[in-house]
Amino acid sequence: GENVEQHPSTLSVQEGDSAVIKCTYSDSASNYFPWYKQELGKRPQLIIDIRSNVGEKKDQRIAVTLNKTAKHFSLHITETQPEDSAVYFCAAGYSTLTFGKGTMLLVSP
Amino acid sequence: NAGVTQTPKFQVLKTGQSMTLQCAQDMNHEYMSWYRQDPGMGLRLIHYSVGAGITDQGEVPNGYNVSRSTTEDFPLRLLSAAPSQTSVYFCASSYSPLAGVYNEQFFGPGTRLTVL
Numbered sequence: 347g348e349n350v351e352q353h354p355s356t357l358s359v360q361e362g363d364s365a366v367i368k369c370t371y372s373d374s375a376s377n378y379f380p381w382y383k384q385e386l387g388k389r390p391q392l393i394i395d396i397r398s399n400v401g402e403k404k405d406q407r408i409a410v411t412l413n414k415t416a417k418h419f420s421l422h423i424t425e426t427q428p429e430d431s432a433v434y435f436c437a438a439g440y441s442t443l444t445f446g447k448g449t450m451l452l453v454s455p
Numbered sequence: 456n457a458g459v460t461q462t463p464k465f466q467v468l469k470t471g472q473s474m475t476l477q478c479a480q481d482m483n484h485e486y487m488s489w490y491r492q493d494p495g496m497g498l499r500l501i502h503y504s505v506g507a508g509i510t511d512q513g514e515v516p517n518g519y520n521v522s523r524s525t526t527e528d529f530p531l532r533l534l535s536a537a538p539s540q541t542s543v544y545f546c547a548s549s550y551s552p553l554a555g556v557y558n559e560q561f562f563g564p565g566t567r568l569t570v571l
Contacts, residue, residue, distance in 0.1 A: 347514070380559070389562040444514070
């Protein structure tokens with residue numbers, strides 16, 4: 347089955363800095379790569395996703411890149427704000443999703 | 456639309472008890488799934504369904520049963536609860552019924568289960 351590795355497990359940045367979270371996957375059949383944000387005590391919510399026929403996607407301050415050859419994809423957040431503090435999960439899949447273990451992002455004012 | 460709803464929000468069980476976690480969605484989604492979330496483990500798929508009458512196992516199915524008699528509902532049953540099943544359980548749904556054609560998964564608010 348699919349195996350998704352996510353790094354780092356924790357990330358602390360200053361407000362205004364950029365943050366990068368990286369994931370690798372093992373199954374070359376995976377064709378969908380979403381990123382979820384989960385605030386404490388809340389449900390995961392989709393923030394951006396990318397499909398295997400696209401190399402990069404941007405939505406305001408967030409962007410995702412995908413390298414199918416290397417089987418890795420990354421989340422980039424620019425101009426971080428305190429409200430970006432949360433746990434971020436990557437996932438990969440074809441018919442089902444496999445999630446990474448999460449990255450706790452802390453943005454300090 | 457209420458989206459994806461789950462009941463109860465919290466539950467405490469004793470070892471060996473059984474219970475059903477309820478999940479419903481009003482978005483006419485074909486695909487529904489159950490995940491468990493444990494600290495440092497991310498979300499792990501328990502069971503999923505691509506439509507009424509069709510269910511399949513995920514990564515961690517042991518100790519859980521599901522059924523899908525309607526498009527709207529996808530209950531998760533714990534037959535004989537064990538402390539290892541202490542976790543937060545999330546139900547999710549998405550539109551696409553087709554394997555390999557993904558659309559956004561919408562998550563319910565979760566059920567926090569403690570087994571003593």
